[in-house]
Amino acid sequence: MPVGAVGELMAEGPIVAREYMVDADKPHAAFPVDVPWRSKVSPSHARFCRTGDLVKYAPDGPILNICRRDGQLKRFIAPSVTALCVEVIVPHGEAPGKKATLVTFIALGEDFQADDDDASNILPSAANRECLISKLGDVERRLSEVLPQHMVPHAFFPLRSLPLTVSGKIDRRELREIAANIPLTQYSGLSLQVTMKRKALTPAEKTLQSLWNQVLSANASNIGSDDNLLDIGGDSLKAMRLSAAAQRAGFNLPVAAIFQTLSLSEMAKRLEAAANAPSHRNHANCGSYQPFSCLAMENEDVDVGEEHVARQISFDPLEIEDAAWASDMQTKMMEASKLPERFAVYYVILDFDRNTGVDTRRLRKACRKVVKHYPALRTLFVYRKGRMLQTVLRSPYVEFDERTFGLGNSIEDETDAYVAQDRLRET
CATH class of the missing domain: 1.10.1200.10 (ACP-like)
Structure with a gap:
C-alpha cells in the first residue's frame, strides 16, 4: 500500500494458526490460503491471518492503527467483565465536534444495584461505582501506560445490561444519549482513579x-x-x-x-x-523565562552543553546567549536544507528603486540592528546526543555579499541567477 493509504493488516509466517481453536467451524476468511499477490514477492507458501485492523503507513515509517474493519472491540478490560462498549461522546455543554471523550459502558448484570426512587439520576450510584472498581481494579492506570491518552477511556459507566436494538445489536445511539446528558464537569467523577476528590492544598x-x-x-x-x-x-x-x-x-x-x-x-x-532550581549564571529567578531553562528542565548539564556547542561552531562559550532543543519541524527543515537542492532555504528579496540610490552602508547597519533585535536570526543549529540543538549567539558576524549588476538586466533575472548559484554552494 502507498504511504497514507488505508488497508487491512495481515500477519504471515510459519507460526500463524490455521484456524480458530475454539471455533473451528468459523469461515476461513480470516486465514486465507491463496493470496494472489504473494507469488509475485516470493514463492513461499507461509500461512496468513487477517487481523481485521485497518492501518496505514505514516510518512516517517511507523504503522498507524485507524480502526477495526468489522467494528469488533479488543478485550482489554478484565476477565470478570462479560459485556462492554466503548463510545466517543460529546458531553453536555460542548458544541458538537469541539470536545469528545471516550466513555466505557460496563454491564454489571446481577451485581447492578438499582434504586427505583432515584431513577431520574443519570449518574451512577456509589454502590455501583464500588462494584465497578472491584471488577476493573487499576485498569485505567494500566491502559495509560501502554496507550496514548486519546485512546484511554477515562469515564466508566455501569449499567445492568447494555441496551439492544431490535436486531439484537448494541444500541449505541441510546448509550450516546445517556452519556451526552452528563455535564462535562461531572466526567472526572466517572474515572476509576478518583474515589474521593482531594482538595488543592499546597x-x-x-x-x-x-x-x-x-x-x-x-x-x-x-x-x-x-x-x-x-x-x-x-x-x-x-x-x-x-x-x-x-x-x-x-x-x-x-x-x-x-x-x-x-x-x-x-x-x-x-x-x-x-x-x-538555582538559576543559570546567577540570573535572578523571578519566575519569567530564563536562558537555558529548557535544557535545565531535562536535567541537561548546561555548562558541558555550552562547551560542546562552542567547539562545533568555533565560538567562545560566553558568546552563547541561550540554547534549547529544536522542535521536530525545525529539525526536518534543517535536514532538508542540507540536501544538494537545499530545500527549506528561503530568500528575502528587497527591491529598491535604483533611480533614487541606496546607501549600502546604512543598509548594512540596519540589517545588523535587525539581526541583533531578533534571536531567531542569531540562531545556529548543532547536533548533540543525537538531537538537534538550537543555539542563540549574542553578536554573530553578519556577512554581506555586495554585487553590481548591469543596467540592462532585470532585477528578477539577476535575483534568479543569484539564488540558483547560491543553492549550489556548500553549507
Missing part, C-alpha cells in the same frame, strides 16, 4: 487550580489535586493557553511539561521544582 496547587479555572472556564472548587487536565476538558490548544497564563503569572510552564504531568498535583510539583 500554594502551587492552588495557583494552578486558579490557572486551570481560567483556561477551562470551570469552577475552581470542582478541580481536585488528582484531576487530569484532559479529563475535565483540556486539549492541546488549552494547554498552550495554560502555558501562556502561567507565564503571565510569573511561572515557567512549557506545553511539553504540561503533557508530561497532566494531573494537578504532579504539575504543581514540576512548578515547585522549577521555582526552587
Whole structure:
C-alpha cells in the first residue's frame, strides 16, 4: 500500500494458526490460503491471518492503527467483565465536534444495584461505582501506560445490561444519549482513579487550580489535586493557553511539561521544582523565562552543553546567549536544507528603486540592528546526543555579499541567477 493509504493488516509466517481453536467451524476468511499477490514477492507458501485492523503507513515509517474493519472491540478490560462498549461522546455543554471523550459502558448484570426512587439520576450510584472498581481494579492506570491518552477511556459507566436494538445489536445511539446528558464537569467523577476528590492544598496547587479555572472556564472548587487536565476538558490548544497564563503569572510552564504531568498535583510539583532550581549564571529567578531553562528542565548539564556547542561552531562559550532543543519541524527543515537542492532555504528579496540610490552602508547597519533585535536570526543549529540543538549567539558576524549588476538586466533575472548559484554552494 502507498504511504497514507488505508488497508487491512495481515500477519504471515510459519507460526500463524490455521484456524480458530475454539471455533473451528468459523469461515476461513480470516486465514486465507491463496493470496494472489504473494507469488509475485516470493514463492513461499507461509500461512496468513487477517487481523481485521485497518492501518496505514505514516510518512516517517511507523504503522498507524485507524480502526477495526468489522467494528469488533479488543478485550482489554478484565476477565470478570462479560459485556462492554466503548463510545466517543460529546458531553453536555460542548458544541458538537469541539470536545469528545471516550466513555466505557460496563454491564454489571446481577451485581447492578438499582434504586427505583432515584431513577431520574443519570449518574451512577456509589454502590455501583464500588462494584465497578472491584471488577476493573487499576485498569485505567494500566491502559495509560501502554496507550496514548486519546485512546484511554477515562469515564466508566455501569449499567445492568447494555441496551439492544431490535436486531439484537448494541444500541449505541441510546448509550450516546445517556452519556451526552452528563455535564462535562461531572466526567472526572466517572474515572476509576478518583474515589474521593482531594482538595488543592499546597500554594502551587492552588495557583494552578486558579490557572486551570481560567483556561477551562470551570469552577475552581470542582478541580481536585488528582484531576487530569484532559479529563475535565483540556486539549492541546488549552494547554498552550495554560502555558501562556502561567507565564503571565510569573511561572515557567512549557506545553511539553504540561503533557508530561497532566494531573494537578504532579504539575504543581514540576512548578515547585522549577521555582526552587538555582538559576543559570546567577540570573535572578523571578519566575519569567530564563536562558537555558529548557535544557535545565531535562536535567541537561548546561555548562558541558555550552562547551560542546562552542567547539562545533568555533565560538567562545560566553558568546552563547541561550540554547534549547529544536522542535521536530525545525529539525526536518534543517535536514532538508542540507540536501544538494537545499530545500527549506528561503530568500528575502528587497527591491529598491535604483533611480533614487541606496546607501549600502546604512543598509548594512540596519540589517545588523535587525539581526541583533531578533534571536531567531542569531540562531545556529548543532547536533548533540543525537538531537538537534538550537543555539542563540549574542553578536554573530553578519556577512554581506555586495554585487553590481548591469543596467540592462532585470532585477528578477539577476535575483534568479543569484539564488540558483547560491543553492549550489556548500553549507
